[in-house]
Amino acid sequence: MLTVVEKLLSRPQVAEFRKVLDAASWVDGKATAGRQSGAVKQNRQLPEGSKESRELGDKILDALAGNPHFISAALPLKIFPPLFNRYEGGEHFGTHVDNAIRAVPGTATRIRTDLSCTLFLCEPEEYDGGVLTIEDAYGAQEVKLQAGDLVLYPSTSLHHVTPVTRGARVCSFFWMQSMVRDDGERTLLFDLDQSIQALSAEKGANDPAVVRLSGIYHNLVRRWAAC
Numbered sequence: 001m002l003t004v005v006e007k008l009l010s011r012p013q014v015a016e017f018r019k020v021l022d023a024a025s026w027v028d029g030k031a032t033a034g035r036q037s038g039a040v041k042q043n044r045q046l047p048e049g050s051k052e053s054r055e056l057g058d059k060i061l062d063a064l065a066g067n068p069h070f071i072s073a074a075l076p077l078k079i080f081p082p083l084f085n086r087y088e089g090g091e092h093f094g095t096h097v098d099n100a101i102r103a104v105p106g107t108a109t110r111i112r113t114d115l116s117c118t119l120f121l122c123e124p125e126e127y128d129g130g131v132l133t134i135e136d137a138y139g140a141q142e143v144k145l146q147a148g149d150l151v152l153y154p155s156t157s158l159h160h161v162t163p164v165t166r167g168a169r170v171c172s173f174f175w176m177q178s179m180v181r182d183d184g185e186r187t188l189l190f191d192l193d194q195s196i197q198a199l200s201a202e203k204g205a206n207d208p209a210v211v212r213l214s215g216i217y218h219n220l221v222r223r224w225a226a227c
């Protein structure tokens with residue numbers, strides 16, 4: 001399931017991020033790519049573990065932890081420290097699948113990449129091209145979001161970023177391991193949770209049907225989650 005989380009960051013937060021990012025020094029994006037993806041990757045990144053990367057990354061993790069829509073869709077177990085990339089002057093990223101396992105630098109933690117995320121830190125009007133194209137069961141989905149919005153998609157998907165032919169595309173990207181590994185199960189849980197929230201808003205949280213459905217939701221999580 002491909003999900004968009006709108007306004008994960010506010011406009012003032014994005015402006016603050018951009019001030020830091022526009023003044024930062026960037027390195028070749030091949031630094032975090034595997035063999036196949038490295039061959040088709042052409043962009044720049046903030047160095048992993050740099051002061052800017054850590055500080056901004058922590059702010060993203062805080063925003064994610066406080067966002068019920070994200071939690072419901074991702075059911076995150078472990079999140080990779082967010083990275084930042086920049087494409088301009090025709091840079092692009094050819095078709096690839098993200099590496100299955102990511103070691104968190106400087107730690108013994110390894111993350112199985114169940115979900116990939118891109119958080120847009122520039123407005124669509126600031127650049128031409130730079131469309132994130134994700135192949136899912138329903139064909140190719142083209143994603144180009146407002147600044148502050150995030151897209152979440154299964155890491156099993158082939159995807160690419162088209163060349164940026166004007167301006168600069170600045171984003172954060174990262175991966176996560178979900179408590180529920182299977183995308184189909186995670187999608188059912190998300191749909192059920194969203195339906196319970198809607199019903200609860202209409203009938204009240206203590207309505208007997210809402211209570212029973214909430215029980216079913218939690219029992220399914222118990223059945224499918226690993227943590």
Ligand code: NI
Binds near residue numbers: 096098
């Ligand atoms: Ni990728």
